[in-house]
Each structure stands twice: as C-alpha cells, then as structure tokens.
Amino acid sequence: MPGQEDQAPLAGIRIVAIAQGVASAYAARLLATMGARVLLVEPAGGSPLRREPPFLPGPSGEETEVSALFAYLAAGVDSAVIDLASSSGREALDQHLAEADIFFDDTPPGERAAVALDEAGIAARFPRLLHVSVLPFGAQGDKAGWKGADLIVQHAGGEGNLLPNGLAVEMFPGRAPLKIGGHFGEMQGGIAAALGALSALWARPEAGGQAVDISSQDAMLAVGAFAIQRLGDGSVEHRVERSFRYGGVIPCADGHLELLTLEQRQWDGLVRLLGSPDWATDPALASSIERGRRGPEINRHIREWASVRRVDDIVAEGQKLGVPLARYKSPAEILSGEQEAHRGLFQSIDMGGAGLLDVLVSPFHFGGAALSLRSGPPALAGMLEVTP
Amino acid sequence: MRPLQGIRIADFTVHNAGPFCTHLLSQLGAEVIKIESAMRLDAFRKPHPVYGREGPATFDQVASNKLSVRINLKKAEGVALAKRIVAASDVAAESFRPGVMDRLGLGYADLCAVREDIVMLSVSSSGQSGPDSHFAGYAPLFGAWGGLGELTGYADGPPVEIRHVMDHTVGMNAAVALMAALHRRRASGQGVHVDVAAREVAASLVGDLLLLAAAGGATARIGNAHPRMAPHGVYPAAGEDRWLALAVEDDAAWTALCGVMKRPDLASDPRFADGASRIRHRETLDSMVSHWSAGVEANAAAEQLQHAGVAAHASWTTPEIAADAHLRQRGAIVSVAEPDGTLRAAVGVPLRLSKGEDIGILRGTPRLGEHEDYVYGEILGMGRAERLALEAAEVIH
Numbered sequence: 001m002p003g004q005e006d007q008a009p010l011a012g013i014r015i016v017a018i019a020q021g022v023a024s025a026y027a028a029r030l031l032a033t034m035g036a037r038v039l040l041v042e043p044a045g046g047s048p049l050r051r052e053p054p055f056l057p058g059p060s061g062e063e064t065e066v067s068a069l070f071a072y073l074a075a076g077v078d079s080a081v082i083d084l085a086s087s088s089g090r091e092a093l094d095q096h097l098a099e100a101d102i103f104f105d106d107t108p109p110g111e112r113a114a115v116a117l118d119e120a121g122i123a124a125r126f127p128r129l130l131h132v133s134v135l136p137f138g139a140q141g142d143k144a145g146w147k148g149a150d151l152i153v154q155h156a157g158g159e160g161n162l163l164p165n166g167l168a169v170e171m172f173p174g175r176a177p178l179k180i181g182g183h184f185g186e187m188q189g190g191i192a193a194a195l196g197a198l199s200a201l202w203a204r205p206e207a208g209g210q211a212v213d214i215s216s217q218d219a220m221l222a223v224g225a226f227a228i229q230r231l232g233d234g235s236v237e238h239r240v241e242r243s244f245r246y247g248g249v250i251p252c253a254d255g256h257l258e259l260l261t262l263e264q265r266q267w268d269g270l271v272r273l274l275g276s277p278d279w280a281t282d283p284a285l286a287s288s289i290e291r292g293r294r295g296p297e298i299n300r301h302i303r304e305w306a307s308v309r310r311v312d313d314i315v316a317e318g319q320k321l322g323v324p325l326a327r328y329k330s331p332a333e334i335l336s337g338e339q340e341a342h343r344g345l346f347q348s349i350d351m352g353g354a355g356l357l358d359v360l361v362s363p364f365h366f367g368g369a370a371l372s373l374r375s376g377p378p379a380l381a382g383m384l385e386v387t388p
Numbered sequence: 389m390r391p392l393q394g395i396r397i398a399d400f401t402v403h404n405a406g407p408f409c410t411h412l413l414s415q416l417g418a419e420v421i422k423i424e425s426a427m428r429l430d431a432f433r434k435p436h437p438v439y440g441r442e443g444p445a446t447f448d449q450v451a452s453n454k455l456s457v458r459i460n461l462k463k464a465e466g467v468a469l470a471k472r473i474v475a476a477s478d479v480a481a482e483s484f485r486p487g488v489m490d491r492l493g494l495g496y497a498d499l500c501a502v503r504e505d506i507v508m509l510s511v512s513s514s515g516q517s518g519p520d521s522h523f524a525g526y527a528p529l530f531g532a533w534g535g536l537g538e539l540t541g542y543a544d545g546p547p548v549e550i551r552h553v554m555d556h557t558v559g560m561n562a563a564v565a566l567m568a569a570l571h572r573r574r575a576s577g578q579g580v581h582v583d584v585a586a587r588e589v590a591a592s593l594v595g596d597l598l599l600l601a602a603a604g605g606a607t608a609r610i611g612n613a614h615p616r617m618a619p620h621g622v623y624p625a626a627g628e629d630r631w632l633a634l635a636v637e638d639d640a641a642w643t644a645l646c647g648v649m650k651r652p653d654l655a656s657d658p659r660f661a662d663g664a665s666r667i668r669h670r671e672t673l674d675s676m677v678s679h680w681s682a683g684v685e686a687n688a689a690a691e692q693l694q695h696a697g698v699a700a701h702a703s704w705t706t707p708e709i710a711a712d713a714h715l716r717q718r719g720a721i722v723s724v725a726e727p728d729g730t731l732r733a734a735v736g737v738p739l740r741l742s743k744g745e746d747i748g749i750l751r752g753t754p755r756l757g758e759h760e761d762y763v764y765g766e767i768l769g770m771g772r773a774e775r776l777a778l779e780a781a782e783v784i785h
Contacts, residue, residue, distance in 0.1 A: 007576075009568035009569055009571060009572040009580075010568050010571060010572070011572075011575075012575065013571070030564060031568075034565075034568045052615075052616060053615040053616050054600055054605060054615050056599070056600060056603040056605060057603045057604050057605050058603075061604065068596045068597065068599050068600040068603070068605070069596040071596075071599060072595045072596040072599050073596070119742070123742075136699075137714070138718055138740070140717070140718060140740065141714040141715075141717045141718045142713060142714045142717065143694075143714045146694045146699075146701075147637070147694060147697070147698070147699035147700075148699055148701075149614075149617070149620075149635035149637065149699045151612060151614070151620060151621070151622070151633050151635050152633055152634075152635055152699050152700065152701045153701075154633075155622065155631075155633040155701050155702070155703040155704060156633075156701040156702075156704055157704075157709075158704055158705075158706055158709050159551075159553050160622070160633065160703055160704075161631070161703045161704055161705055161706075162551075163540075163548060163551075164540075164541065164542075164545075164548040165548070165549060165551065166548070166549055167545075167546045168541055168542060168545045168546055168547075168548050171545055171546070172542060172545060175542065176612065176621065176622040176623070176624070176631055176703075177622055177631060177703055178540070178541065178542065178548065178611060178612060178622075179540075179612055179622075180536065180540050180548075180550060180553070181536060181539035181540035181541070181594060181597075181609065181610070182536070182539060182593055182594040182596065182597060183593075183596070184536070184553075184557075184593055187557075187593050188557060188560070188738075191557065191560045191561055191564060192560065192738040192739055193739075194564045195412065195560060195563050195564050195567065195739065196739035196741070198564060198567035198568060198571065199391045199392060199416050199567060199739075199741075200391055200741060200743075200744075201571065202391055202392060202395075202567065202570065202571070202574075203389060203391035203392075203393075203743070203744075206389065207389055207391070207743045208743075210741055210742045210743040210744070211741075211742035212739055212740070212741055212742075213718075213739065213740035213741075213742075214738070214739055214740075215718065215720070215738070217715070217720070218715070218718060218720040218736075218738040218739070219560075219738040220553075221709060221715065221720055221721070221735055221738070222412075222556065222560070222720070222735050222736075222737070222738035223552075223553040223556035223557050223560065224552065224553050224556070224735075225408075225449045225450075225552070225556060225734075225735040226449065226552045227706045227709075228449070228706060228709065228710060228721070228733050228734060228735050229448070229449045229734070230706070231706045231707060231710055231732075231733060232732035232733060232734070236705070236706055236707060237706060242551070244549075248528070248549055249537075249546050249547060249548070249549055251546065256532075256538075256546055256547050257532070258528045258529050258531075258532040258537065258549055260526050260528055260529065262526065266524075319522075319523055319524070322524060323524075324524045324525055324526055324529055325529070326523075326525065326528075326529035326530075326532040326533050327532060327533070328532045328537050328538045328547040329532065329533055329534070329535055329538060330535070330538055330601075330607075331535050331538075331539075331594075331597055331598050331600075331601035331602075331607050332601055334533075334534070334535050334591055334598060335598060335601060335602055338518070338519050338520075339514055339515075339518040339519055339520040339521075339587075340588075340591075342517060342518035342519060343515055343517060343518050343585065343588065345588055345591065346598075346602075351599070351603075354603055355603075357599060357602045357603050358599075358602040359595070359598075359599050359602070360588075360591055360592055360595040360598055360599070362588075362592070363561060363584060363585055363586075363588030363589040363591070363592045364561075364565040364568075364582060364583065364584055365515065365516070365517075365582070365583035365585075366565075366568075366569065366572075366580050366581075366582055366583075367580050367581060368516075368517070368581065368583070
C-alpha cells in the first residue's frame with residue numbers, strides 16, 4: 001500500500017525490539033511490513049546481525065559491509081543505539097517502552113535482571129506492554145538457558161533428523177541428516193512470536209499487558225507436527241522411509257522439478273503427460289495402493305523420461321493436465337519471475353552501501369494489494385544521549 | 389484467559405496449510421467451525437497411499453479443537469447455509485484454488501453482502517493473482533517455487549523437497565496475517581480480503597539469500613555448514629544413526645569445545661585461532677570433531693557442551709521429542725485422549741502466555757457433523773424441522 005501507511009493493517013502499533021538473533025528480528029520485521037513502527041535497540045557497535053556474512057556486493061561488485069541477513073531483517077525499521085549497561089541507557093529504553101505496545105527481546109535469560117529486562121520488572125513498570133521473550137529454547141523450562149542456532153533448533157525440533165528425503169537420501173543414504181537452508185528454524189520462532197504478540201494484543205482490552213514466552217524449538221516442532229501425529233498412529237518416521245513412494249525431486253535435462261500426485265485425477269494426468277506408455281497403463285497401476293507399492297519402479301520410468309526433457313516444457317504441459325509440478329527455481333529465476341513481478345513481491349529500495357536493490361517485501365496481500373517497505377535497513381547511529 | 393475467545397471462524401480450508409492456521413487460532417480461543425461434506429471429505433479423513441498410509445489417521449493434528457458441520461456446497465441451499473454461518477462469523481478462511489469460492493458464490497463480495505466487515509483469508513499456492521495463480525500445488529512445490537528447496541541440500545547433491553513443515557509455516561504465517569487484519573478491523577471497522585501465497589512464504593524464508601542474489605552475489609546449497617561458524621554441523625555420535633548438532637558461535641565457544649573434547653592443544657593451535665581461520669580449516673575441524681563425537685552419547689554430549697557454553701543438541705528422533713520433559717513442561721507436547729481413552733502425544737500451540745494458561749488443544753478430531761446441534765441449533769437458531777428437511781435434501785450431508 002504505497003503512500004497509504006495509515007491504512008496498513010498494523011498502522012499505529014509501536015514496537016521495540018532487541019534482536020541479537022534472527023527470531024526476534026524476524027518477528028519485528030513481519031509486523032513492520034504490515035505497518036507497525038519498529039524501533040530496533042542496538043548496543044554500541046550494532047546488532048551482531050550486522051556482522052553476519054554473507055555481505056552484499058556493491059554496485060561495482062566490491063564487497064560492502066552490508067550484511068544480506070541484516071538488510072533483509074531490518075528493512076523498514078528504525079534503530080537507536082542504547083547502552084543498557086548504563087542507567088541512562090536503561091532510562092532511555094524505558095522511555096521507548098512506555099510508548100510501545102509490543103516488546104520483542106532475545107537477551108539471554110541469565111542477563112536480563114542485570115539490565116532491568118526481567119519479566120516481573122517489565123510487568124510492574126509497563127502493565128499494558130506485551131512483553132515477548134524470543135529464545136531458542138524459551139524462557140521457562142529445564143533448557144531455558146540453552147544456546148541455540150538455526151541448526152540446533154532444527155535438530156532439537158525434529159525436522160532436522162527427518163531430512164533429506166527422496167532423491168538426496170537415495171544418493172547419500174549414510175550421510176548426516178540435513179537442515180533446511182537459510183534460517184528456517186529461527187524464523188519459525190519469529191513467526192510464532194509475531195502470532196503471540198498479536199494474539200496477546202487482541203486480548204489487551206480485557207487482560208492488560210502480559211508476558212509471551214516463545215521458543216524456536218517449540219515453533220519448529222509445531223510446524224513439524226505430523227511426525228508426532230504419525231508416532232501416535234504407531235509409525236516412527238525416518239528420513240529414508242518418509243520419502244514419497246513416487247514423484248519427488250526429478251532431475252531433468254536442465255534442472256530439477258518437483259512432482260507430487262496425491263489424487264487419482266492427477267495420476268491420470270501424469271500418465272497422459274508421459275504419453276500413456278505401456279508400463280503406466282498397466283491396469284494394476286489404477287490402484288493407488290499398488291502405485292505406492294511399486295513406487296521405485298514408477299520413478300525409474302519417470303526419471304528416464306524426464307532426463308532428456310526441459311523442466312519448463314514438462315511443467316507447462318503438466319500443469320495444463322492438472323499434474324502438480326514445479327520447477328526448483330534459483331534465486332535469479334525468482335527475482336525475474338513473471339508471477340513475482342505481477343504480485344509485487346519485491347521492492348527496489350536503497351540498501352545503504354550496497355545501493356538500490358530488489359528486496360522481498362511480504363507474502364501477504366491485503367485488499368488485493370501488495371504491502372510496501374518504508375525504508376531499507378537503518379544506518380547505525382551514534383550512542384543515544386539521554387539527559388538524566 | 390484464551391486471548392482469541394469471542395472470535396468465530398467459518399473454516400472452509402482443506403489439506404494442511406489453511407487448516408493449520410485455523411488450528412493455531414482455535415488453540416488460542418477462536419471458535420472454528422469446520423465446514424465439510426461427506427461428498428468431499430478432507431484429505432485427512434481419507435487414506436493416502438503416496439505417504440505409505442493406507443488408512444485414515446485416527447487423530448488429526450490440524451482438525452483437533454474444531455467444530456464440525458456438514459454442508460454440501462454443490463447445492464445452492466448449501467451455499468446459502470454456509471453464508472448463514474459466515475454472517476455469524478468474524479472470519480471466513482479458505483484454501484481452494486483461486487476462483488473456486490467465487491464459482492461457488494462464496495467469493496469475498498458475496499461474503500461481504502452477508503457480513504459487511506468479514507475478514508476473509510485465502511491461502512493458495514501462488515496467490516489470488518498473476519499468471520501462475522491457477523497452479524495446483526502442495527508443500528514440496530511451494531518450496532520448489534520459492535527457492536527454499538533449491539537452497540536446501542548437500543553441496544554436491546540435488547535440491548531437497550520441503551515437506552509438511554512448509555505447509556505448516558504457511559499456516560502460521562497466515563495466522564499472523566489474519567490477526568493483523570482483525571486488528572485493522574478493530575481500528576477501522578472494515579473487513580478485508582487477506583491473500584497468502586504459499587510459494588511467497590517459502591521465498592520469504594530465504595529473503596536474505598534472494599537479496600544477495602539481487603546484488604549479484606553467489607548462492608549455493610551448503611548442507612549443514614554456515615558462512616561464519618566452524619565447526620558447525622551434524623556429527624556422528626555413538627550408536628546406530630545417532631547424530632550430534634553443534635555450532636561454535638565464537639572463540640569462547642571454540643575454547644569450550646576443545647575442553648569438552650579433551651583437546652586443549654587445539655585451543656591454542658594457530659590454524660583455529662579465530663573465526664576466519666576456522667572457516668578456512670573447516671574440513672579439518674569437521675574431521676576432528678567427528679572423530680571425537682563418534683565415541684560419545686549424543687544427549688549427554690549436548691548437555692555437557694551446553695553447560696560449557698556451546699550451542700549443541702542431539703539430532704532428535706520423534707520418540708525422543710514426544711518424551712521430553714522440557715517440551716512437556718512448556719506445553720509444546722501435550723497428551724490428548726483418543727475416543728477409546730488411550731492417550732497419545734500431540735503438538736501444542738507454540739507460545740506461552742502469562743495470562744493464558746488454558747490455551748491449547750481441548751478436543752481431538754471432530755466426527756463429521758459432530759457439532760451440528762450447537763452450530764445449527766444454537767448459533768443459527770434453526771429448528772428441528774428445518775434441519776431434517778435440509779438433511780433429507782442432502783444439503784446437510
């Protein structure tokens with residue numbers, strides 16, 4: 001909603017965030033994109049996220065000091081440098097918190113009391129504030145003080161042990177299990193924190209402020225819930241057995257595609273896409289249970305067929321026949337994608353020393369329109385001076 | 389208190405992504421009315437051989453907590469009945485392919501006509517607009533379209549399909565967007581149509597790497613490695629298929645790891661003196677850590693490492709998670725009762741509220757049409773004769 005910030009869904013909501021890690025920063029970013037004003041409180045020298053590689057190449061290809069991760073997470077937020085070790089710094093933070101609706105904080109639990117960020121103290125000073133703690137293992141429980149990183153929470157949350165599936169595990173069956181790329185696990189913590197904040201804010205007229213305790217492990221587990229469901233059904237999932245019986249990642253002449261047929265009509269479409277060869281029209285394969293049993297054989301045929309064809313040709317033809325197929329797209333293909341351009345997924349914005357770049361805004365549209373970022377990442381200011 | 393108490397959702401969603409959204413909101417107190425029909429059962433009431441499952445699940449995580457009513461949307465009277473539920477709701481949620489709700493006569497404009505300030509949520513693979521909006525898709529396809537699949541995998545291997553976690557993160561994102569829309573309605577009195585595109589959610593989870601590519605930087609699959617930390621990976625532990633994940637954040641963590649490995653000599657080895665040196669010697673380090681880790685029990689080693697200040701955890705299997713005391717203390721894992729009274733583990737809502745101790749799963753999967761007395765009788769005020777007539781006409785069916 002360019003130029004219509006006051007109509008953005010969260011216009012008028014004020015947020016303060018302390019974010020040493022991805023989860024807290026992502027929670028704030030999600031809400032900032034929907035119109036909340038976010039103040040990122042950074043220590044002298046800046047948030048550690050500013051120092052996280054890889055760094056963006058500048059307009060002439062030279063490496064800049066702009067972290068891709070920080071630039072993405074902090075686009076659209078304001079920043080203040082505040083030294084919480086000093087009483088004037090703590091007073092400055094309190095002034096911001098007094099005007100805020102939501103406070104995201106990932107300060108390690110053991111360090112909170114020393115900087116007056118403990119739950120009881122915050123609740124006493126700011127009774128209407130939603131105080132959202134965002135930690136790898138949460139603020140309560142036996143592991144509350146445990147350290148985490150994306151890799152750690154993905155493996156503590158279960159999905160790490162269950163990947164890879166399909167082609168990758170077929171090719172490398174003995175290798176270590178694999179995390180999802182990027183910062184998937186930490187971001188789940190951020191998304192859960194955003195949900196917790198908005199839910200608690202909804203209840204504020206009746207309940208007043210409250211503390212929200214987010215654990216990225218819990219969030220990772222929540223999105224992996226089906227493994228727990230299957231356990232209750234009597235089946236322990238394993239990355240090898242969990243692979244789809246047929247379909248999955250299919251190597252083609254110029255890349256990979258994903259194929260998944262769950263419904264009978266989709267299988268019928270696939271048979272037509274393959275040119276109705278004898279093996280596929282075997283009457284026994286009309287039964288989905290038999291197809292499941294003969295999955296490896298089916299995949300051998302599909303892979304042989306696909307190996308000499310181009311991904312886009314297969315996908316275009318298959319989607320017409322109602323077969324769920326997708327190209328494994330590279331970042332460059334996504335950046336130049338027609339669908340993404342039509343949807344306004346990216347916004348060209350000044351990324352500090354890295355110049356004007358396309359940055360992903362949001363996967364949400366409201367009222368048929370894309371959202372917009374109000375700015376790139378904030379520059380690192382000097383120490384905030386507060387007169388006692 | 390349950391924070392979303394008082395919000396009612398007419399839930400037309402199917403499969404995983406949309407249902408997980410409304411499932412989360414139901415655990416936070418929203419009243420979710422799942423609209424289904426014997427004519428078109430939700431996927432999780434049906435067998436699914438492609439997953440190797442030949443019978444339906446007895447307990448379905450994403451349907452739990454919801455109320456169930458039957459409506460045959462193929463009949464005009466069914467559509468009219470659905471609109472009566474929408475008129476009594478704050479939110480209508482759906483996850484059909486774009487255009488289906490319009491064709492049914494349940495598009496946003498139709499719903500606004502019966503409830504002016506309705507918030508409508510549409511979850512789809514590629515969004516409600518654009519040249520690919522008609523594409524059919526499931527979780528692994530969202531990951532493929534959005535770049536998450538391409539950026540996941542061993543450095544020398546193929547891309548990896550992202551499974552149910554993809555659907556469920558779409559659902560959790562949708563819950564955030566829906567709550568934002570409800571806040572907007574509270575402030576402005578106006579409803580809105582919220583459009584969540586699953587492939588864009590996948591892309592949003594690698595937004596930093598897309599930005600790197602936009603600047604001309606190179607992206608690649610890097611397995612379990614990290615651009616700044618080494619050692620950083622999943623290492624073999626004692627026992628069959630046992631693994632230990634650890635991440636050395638800084639020099640202090642490196643020194644601590646050397647201590648736990650009983651290799652103080654490595655802490656002063658100039659090859660590993662700082663982060664940049666350790667990245668340069670990543671393969672040597674991985675081999676040293678693997679040599680040590682292969683002889684230790686994963687959970688005991690993780691505890692020892694965490695105590696020493698190193699981020700670490702065993703790569704947990706599902707039974708380990710279901711039995712974990714920490715997750716149980718937090719309500720992240722809860723026990724739910726099957727119809728015959730047996731208890732099973734389920735996943736709770738991933739947040740704790742200081743004033744919301746009663747959030748979470750209250751009921752398991754509803755039977756088809758289980759809550760029609762309440763929904764048709766109490767909410768809509770429908771008499772017995774009208775209900776019987778609608779059943780006879782296969783509208784409530």
